[in-house]
Amino acid sequence: xxxxxxxxxxxxxxxxxxxxxxxxxxxxxxxxxxxxxxxxxxxxxxxxxxxxxxxxxxxxxxxxxxxxxxxxxxxxxxxxxxxxxxxxxxxxxxxxxxxxxxxxxxxxxxxxxxxxxxxxxxxxxxxxxxxxxxxxxxxxxxxxxxxxxxxxxxxxxxxxxxxxxxxxxxxxxxxxxxxxxxxxxxxxxxxxxxxxxxxxxxxxxxxxxxxxxxxxxxxxxxxxxxxxxxxxxxxxxxxxxxxxxxxxxxxxxxxxxxxxxxxxxxxxxxxxxxxxxxxxxxxxxx
Amino acid sequence: xxxxxxxxxxxxxxxxxxxxxxxxxxxxxxxxxxxxxxxxxxxxxxxxxxxxxxxxxxxxxxxxxxxxxxxxxxxxxxxxxxxxxxxxxxxxxxxxxxxxxxxxxxxxxxxxxxxxxxxxxxxxxxxxxxxxxxxxxxxxxxxxxxxxxxxxxxxxxxxxxxxxxxxxxxxxxxxxxxxxxxxxxxxxxxxxxxxxxxxxxxxxxxxxxxxxxxxxxxxxxxxxxxxxxxxxxxxxxxxxxxxxxxxxxxxxxxxxxxxxxxxxxxxxxxxxxxxxxxxxxxxxxxxxxxxxxxxxxxxxxxxxxxxxxxxxxxxxxxxxxxxxxxxxxxxxxxxxxxxxxxxxxxxxxxxxxxxxxxxxxxxxxxxxxxxxxxxxxxxxxxxxxxxxxxxxxxxxxxxxxxxxxxxxxxxxxxxxxxxxxxxxxxxxxxxxxxxxxxxxxxxxxxxxxxxxxxxxxxxxxxxxxxxxxxxxxx
Numbered sequence: 001x002x003x004x005x006x007x008x009x010x011x012x013x014x015x016x017x018x019x020x021x022x023x024x025x026x027x028x029x030x031x032x033x034x035x036x037x038x039x040x041x042x043x044x045x046x047x048x049x050x051x052x053x054x055x056x057x058x059x060x061x062x063x064x065x066x067x068x069x070x071x072x073x074x075x076x077x078x079x080x081x082x083x084x085x086x087x088x089x090x091x092x093x094x095x096x097x098x099x100x101x102x103x104x105x106x107x108x109x110x111x112x113x114x115x116x117x118x119x120x121x122x123x124x125x126x127x128x129x130x131x132x133x134x135x136x137x138x139x140x141x142x143x144x145x146x147x148x149x150x151x152x153x154x155x156x157x158x159x160x161x162x163x164x165x166x167x168x169x170x171x172x173x174x175x176x177x178x179x180x181x182x183x184x185x186x187x188x189x190x191x192x193x194x195x196x197x198x199x200x201x202x203x204x205x206x207x208x209x210x211x212x213x214x215x216x217x218x219x220x221x222x223x224x225x226x227x228x229x230x231x232x233x234x235x236x237x238x239x240x241x242x243x244x245x246x247x248x249x250x251x252x253x254x255x256x257x258x259x260x261x262x263x264x265x266x267x268x269x270x271x272x273x274x275x276x277x278x279x280x281x282x283x284x285x286x
Numbered sequence: 287x288x289x290x291x292x293x294x295x296x297x298x299x300x301x302x303x304x305x306x307x308x309x310x311x312x313x314x315x316x317x318x319x320x321x322x323x324x325x326x327x328x329x330x331x332x333x334x335x336x337x338x339x340x341x342x343x344x345x346x347x348x349x350x351x352x353x354x355x356x357x358x359x360x361x362x363x364x365x366x367x368x369x370x371x372x373x374x375x376x377x378x379x380x381x382x383x384x385x386x387x388x389x390x391x392x393x394x395x396x397x398x399x400x401x402x403x404x405x406x407x408x409x410x411x412x413x414x415x416x417x418x419x420x421x422x423x424x425x426x427x428x429x430x431x432x433x434x435x436x437x438x439x440x441x442x443x444x445x446x447x448x449x450x451x452x453x454x455x456x457x458x459x460x461x462x463x464x465x466x467x468x469x470x471x472x473x474x475x476x477x478x479x480x481x482x483x484x485x486x487x488x489x490x491x492x493x494x495x496x497x498x499x500x501x502x503x504x505x506x507x508x509x510x511x512x513x514x515x516x517x518x519x520x521x522x523x524x525x526x527x528x529x530x531x532x533x534x535x536x537x538x539x540x541x542x543x544x545x546x547x548x549x550x551x552x553x554x555x556x557x558x559x560x561x562x563x564x565x566x567x568x569x570x571x572x573x574x575x576x577x578x579x580x581x582x583x584x585x586x587x588x589x590x591x592x593x594x595x596x597x598x599x600x601x602x603x604x605x606x607x608x609x610x611x612x613x614x615x616x617x618x619x620x621x622x623x624x625x626x627x628x629x630x631x632x633x634x635x636x637x638x639x640x641x642x643x644x645x646x647x648x649x650x651x652x653x654x655x656x657x658x659x660x661x662x663x664x665x666x667x668x669x670x671x672x673x674x675x676x677x678x679x680x681x682x683x684x685x686x687x688x689x690x691x692x693x694x695x696x697x698x699x700x701x702x703x704x705x706x707x708x709x710x711x712x713x714x715x716x717x718x719x720x721x722x723x724x725x726x727x728x729x730x731x732x733x734x735x736x737x738x739x740x741x742x743x744x745x746x747x748x749x750x751x752x753x754x755x756x757x758x759x760x
Binding site: 222255 | 572
């Protein structure tokens, strides 16, 4: 069992967990992930490690409720436990000093970008961070990102906070201003990552994305997480999760990620229905 | 014991395995084979000629004293028989179910020269089940602790048998497993209807009672490297039984369409994660009920996959194999069971491409007919495409079951471990010792995809060599 030491919402449906996992905390590097399973009926889902604290022996994950598992996960509180946490998985980010490095996070992707952005800074890069969200309430890790950045921007789609527009518009402005960008890391919804790739492609700016396809074991055994990169099948769990954005077949990735959409939808509906019933029973017995 | 002449023994017909009715079992996940009764087992044992030089023992990869245990069964000493088996085979209830006896002990059985061989596998299974069901399983004596620590990576057949022997010798054994459940391929790969998970769990319980420690959710290579195990965590020797575990794909256009699974993905979802109980279990699998399912390959994993698809309600379940039935690597029994259950075999047929819709959902497979030419490197006749024979078959789900390569996690993180071009770990075949001092390996990570019994044999061979290595070192 892996105890939850800290749990708090960062935004609506986005929750931060610090989980006791001392060995993983010691070993993990930026860009790596864990696979968790909540209980004995649970599915195995991959989650990027956002941070770790070696002294406390904890890792931090940031979870957005989407389907049943993430919704159930986000209902857990401090003091409760996860049945399984395995990792660190995946190939760590390969970050060197390149000059100016841009970290772009979309929504909960900001949490995933955070450790790599920190590593960019550690390596002595001039770091620009662009953190996008749909609206002000969904902006996360603003202070943390600001603290490690030489320049930091927050964008909101609806203009309720920061720059009014998409992360790609801000990125385009930076390029148009004549800033020489040497590396772009983009993590977020697939359409955002694809859009970033198209902004940087004509300028030949090296662009890295971190992919989060459906997987089971995370060790290369199932092959469910395969993505098409440069026309070849790669396994996100062992060959990735980071890949050259200009070589990724985003259309196939987007479609494959919808593979279980129907099942996920049904499971979530049933789960929400059961939760409502539970609450009803609680109120009746009060 | 009733004294019979050889002629009389030869006249006793082989006792067929009791099986669930095909039209029942293809709708459930309960075990297909139901096992012998005591009477059937004794009668079957009477068929053994007790050859002075039993060829069956030579035919067994781990040289079980087959003649001796069959004689014990004939005398009604079922527990004595299982003890005889356990001298050479740590996991008889498992091997009695999944060993390809027809290519090993039973193939060379003298009775089989004139009729059907003695059902050695069924007898092995019977005594192992008898012992378990009667609660007579004896936990092997454990030697006094010698204070030495052994790490075993992987809880499949190789790791389990290695752990058992070393624990018996008094070593402090820890088995590390990457998944959340113990048993490796025995639980994620082989389906319940062929090997019930309870049986695997019982074997593992026995090891726990011997003092073997099991740690799940632990990927050696990632969480601890082999050097760290030996230098920082105080392990005197390490055994790697991590399995093959990197599925091969066909490399055809459309292979990343939705609906194209590796057998590992499909079977792990259904077996280990119990997706057939979705949504009360959280892991989904694509809807199989009422769909057309094609499995590519001719081995046991292909049979397991296609029979699993049938049980999930597939409308049509096909095995598509590029050679003919003779060349199929699957056990004869598995092919027979699959046919009885309604699997359709499209032989001498090879896929060319997978076809999907705008949203990448698989809807059909383009197939091509083949004919057999001259034998190839494997000694089997090479399949040659017949030009102009291409056609499309409507398929919703495809499962690729053409084998596994070597998982690179350990070799990537252990640079001084010698591997072959195929990625398998190179060992001294006598001792299973790798190029790295104190590190031994066995099972599929050494041989490539093979059998449970070979993995088990390798685990035991390594245990003996590890014992010698650690004794010499002291």
